[in-house]
Amino acid sequence: MTYLFGISSFILLIVINSHGSMNYFNAEGFIVVLFGTFVVWLMLSPWHAFLDLFSFIKLSLVDERRYHKELKKLLLNPYGKIRDPYGLISTALDLWDLGIGGSEFETLLKFRAEKIMRRSVAAIACIQNLGKYPPAMGMIGTILGIIDLFKSLSSDVGHDKIGLSLAMAMTATLYGLILSNFIIFPLVDRLEANDELRTSNIDEVLKILFTHNKHPIGIVKEVAFNVS
Template sequence: MDPSLIIGLVLAFASVAALVTLEGASVAALILPPPMILVFGATIAVGLAGNTLKDTLNAFRAVPRAFLGRAPKPQESIERIIGLAEKARAEGLLALEAEATDSKDPFLSRALQNVADGTDPEELRILMEDEIATKSRADHANSKFFAALGGYAPTMGIVGTVVSLTHVLENLSDPSSLGPMIASAFVATLWGLLSANFIWLPLSARIARLSELEIERMNLVMEGVLAVQSGAQPMLLADRLRAMVPEHEVKGGGRADAKEKVRAAA
């Protein structure tokens, strides 16, 4: 689990609470159900109106992963593929069928099963690229949905403020209540801005970033599996896979480490 989203949101809302407290106001004054219901309810409703019901449900299903998702570790994938290359060279491609059954990664498992079944390399590449593209489109749709909510929310806040100010104008005969009523009216605008910049847009960015990392991992696995299928030499394969990953994301930083691990396993 990568806690950056949780930490970021907590710090963001804590900063607002600190500001309100230091200004001598009360945080409770900002927790007003009517404007919050309008902002959150109308924002999600408009987002639903601009998408299909299935899009909306899929987007919210992606929220738990945005909070609890684990950033892929390229080093683990590289070591796994090098191990598969060693096994394929020692026992043959049919030995990968057992690895496909034991793998907890569905993408890798399907790829290994196809290799063991003797699927043509070009057909396997097309199959894996299609799966990667489908994953990318689905994640993009989820990210786009929350980005849209981030655009709608401030406007919904303004709508809430205008509605509340209309009510204020209806009660000008009671000057003593104007101050609190006007302050309450602007709470809707505040929640529109807060929800957009503290919830919806960060969710969109987080889903997009996790998707990028996962797509990179899947491409790494694809190239590795295809190289294993073609009988690539493990040390050369280690060099190739490490060249696909930024240096700081690979444990040890140098390619010599991979060669040492392969020699030790040989």
């Protein structure tokens, strides 16, 4: 929420600028930066990173702070309802139904949890790599604009053409800096903070499941989680 508030405040600052917000818009520079960034990102990122990213997007929809409170309530009331956003509780119930317990149960569940956390780290790194390219694309847009400007100076054209070329040269760099430093990198910081809380929640889930695993299977089924 604070991230969206910051982005909205920045846009509002540009809109209410005394020179007018449209003075900062240049379609050519915007296309060079945005389209070029995503093309390079797609070319240089491994495909498995995008698969991790898709899984991570679904996982990021979980309100980790709220889920942390739900886990605390579960410690007080093992019969209470609990969501299973990570799939760990469902996996544990399946393992218990198969009669798997003890150290084998803990090993399999730890492997599942580590896989989830590795995917989160890989997805965040993939988004972080995206933030490296907008400034470079902005410089490319600036160079293209300067080249077009020099062509305009060498030919008999009006000042409006020269101004358009110069505007593209300057705004392309601006777009690259905004996309990288005001959108992508702050988003990465928020995702990393959320990932730390997710890791803590996963540890809590594992502790709860391992505690139940120490009891006989029959008892575990009696206090089985009511997964919503």
